[in-house]
Amino acid sequence: MQASYASHVAPPQGERSRFPFLKLYFLTAIVMLLADWIGSVTLNVGPGKVVLLPMVWAILMGGVLGLLHKSMPAPLRLDTSLQFRAASVLQPALLLFIAKLGLMVGSSLPKLAAAGWALAFQELGHFVGTILIGLPLALLLGIKREAIGATFSVGREPSLAIIGERYGMDSPEGRGVLAEYLTGTLFGAVFIAILAGFLASLNLFHPYALAMGAGVGSGSMMAAAAGAVAAQQTADVAKDVMTFAAASNLITTTLGTYFTLFISLPLAVYGYRVLEPILGRTTRASTEQSQVSASDHAEVPELNPLQKWGAWGVAAVLTLVSDWILYGSKPIETLPGMLVILAAVAVGDVLCRLTGRRVPAVCWVSIMAMALTSPLCPWAPQLVALTGKINFLSVTPVMLTFAGLSLAKDIPAFRRLGWRIVLVSFAANAGTFIGATLVAEIFH
Structure with missing residues (x-):
């Protein structure tokens, strides 16, 4: 078994300050106030609509502020x-x-008790959905064993640990889960908010099923997806949407590690072995992922x-x-x-x-x-x-x-990923949401 994942980049120290977080909180207040001032914006897209809530503006403006930090005046330099x-x-x-x-x-x-089997079985949808949608697409795009790491889960911290322990982070599987992690970190909340809001506007699924689908195991992504669904409901239903999303996310957080370790990872390995001879191709994407290594993920220090x-x-x-x-x-x-x-x-x-x-x-x-x-x-x-x-x-x-x-620090690594594996990561994120929603709808 490979050594566990321990290769990290040390975060830069930056300027020394007696109160190092004051500037951060100042910038946070500015971005949040601007996002609240913009408010909700509704865009019509075909038969449905996309609702961009203040939280979406907040994450987008925060990312832009980080990307443009070299050209910003000193008080706004992130x-x-x-x-x-x-x-x-x-x-x-x-x-x-x-x-x-x-x-x-x-x-x-x-x-929640009345939801019964819907809440219990939606967890299978979360972890199987990533594979059903993401793995075939990865193989068609010419991605090799990186597809296992990129599609066996939504690639949050527990998934990094599982792949690091099983394969090592410098393995193809390690590069795949790292690609999923970086894509989810940079774009996951925005992507799933748009997807969830659009599906909610189509009225194809019950709001409670969509809420359970939102509990993907990432707090920010759950908040974005559930918020987008709740924004299109009445006040009472909106509260229930957030309640079911929270319960689903709690189940995913507590049981998710065991699901990924004992169910979805073996299923992804089996699916790769069966489907790769049928769907697999050799393209530029087959070697692009080798440019990404474990050193592209920096460990964030814990607060005292x-x-x-x-x-x-x-x-x-x-x-x-x-x-x-x-x-x-x-x-x-x-x-x-x-x-x-x-x-x-x-x-x-x-x-x-x-x-x-x-x-x-x-x-x-x-x-x-x-x-x-x-x-x-x-x-x-x-x-x-x-x-x-x-x-x-x-x-x-x-x-x-x-x-x-916090997003801009991950952009250099993101640029080395290649568009194909990023597209696969989006497909996996969509798969976990849609898969859990479908299961919850069936049992609801």
């Missing part, structure tokens, strides 16, 4: 060190969104406790501002609900550390938040009322602004 800081802040900021969804899930447990609390505080304040701009709420009225969200995040993070990080923080935060609003909690009605004053979509512009500000 150098590579700041891009790495944005990536390190993204995960703590994401926990606020996870907590908000968990609070919604807790009060909706009876509805003080920096983590700073990230939570800034994300919380900007969320209240976003809720005020987008939905007209008064920050003084939404502040108590935000304090409940922060409490769930803090307790979940402590439990994660106390258990040696064997269970991801997102799972602990989700469980803690669900417990607070479940029928078993005597204060559930009061907590539901407090946290319900904060619209779930007001959290996403903040989170995806951090994601957008």
Whole structure:
């Protein structure tokens, strides 16, 4: 067995500063406010429509700011060190969104129980869908064993670890999963938001099925897809959409590693062995992927406790501002609900550390938040009322602004991928969403 994935680029240090995150938070506020000011834009595309929400503008503007950092004036210059800081802040900021969804899930447990088999079996759609759509396309485009790594999952961090342990990251499979990871990081949220919104506008699937399809195991991609679906529903249905998406994402996050390791990866290997002699071609794409190596993926440093609390505080304040701009709420009225969200995040993070990080923080935060609003909690009605004053979509512009500000650091590696494997990555992302949606629709 190959050595586990450990080859990373050290993030650049950048200029030394006593308060290294102040500039990042300043740029985050500017981008988020501009995204909220633009608001939602609807585009008609054939028989359907695409709704571009503020979170899409946030990630796009953040990426552009990073790409143009050399030509920007000093106060707006987002150098590579700041891009790495944005990536390190993204995960703590994401926990606020996870907590908000968990609070919604807790009060909706009876509805989730009623979904029954749909919620249970949609997980198969998530992981088989990537292979059914992505693998044949990869082979037709002349991609060889890189196709296994690029199509056995959506290529998030657990998938990197699985392939790194099994094959090594400098293997063809390693280059394939790295291509999927980079494509998803750069374009995954925008792509799946457009796809989910378009499918929702066609009215082919029940909103709950689309919601379950949105739980792909990536917080930012789930937020983008579910938000795009929820934006086209009534207020009550929109809340249920986010609830089902959160439950689906929790299942994918907790059980996804086992599905990818024991089901989808062996299936991808088997599918490659059977289909490659039939569909496989030898083209320029067969050697393009060798230009990408494990060193193209830099490890993002973890925040210390003080920096983590700073990230939570800034994300919380900007969320209240976003809720005020987008939905007209008064920050003084939404502040108590935000304090409940922060409490769930803090307790979940402590439990994660106390258990040696064997269970991801997102799972602990989700469980803690669900417990607070479940029928078993005597204060559930009061907590539901407090946290319900904060619209779930007001959290996403903040989170995806951090994601957008971190994108440009991955562009050099992305340029070496070749368009074919990028197209395959898009197909795999579409496959996981559509596959889970179809399974959920059948069992709903």
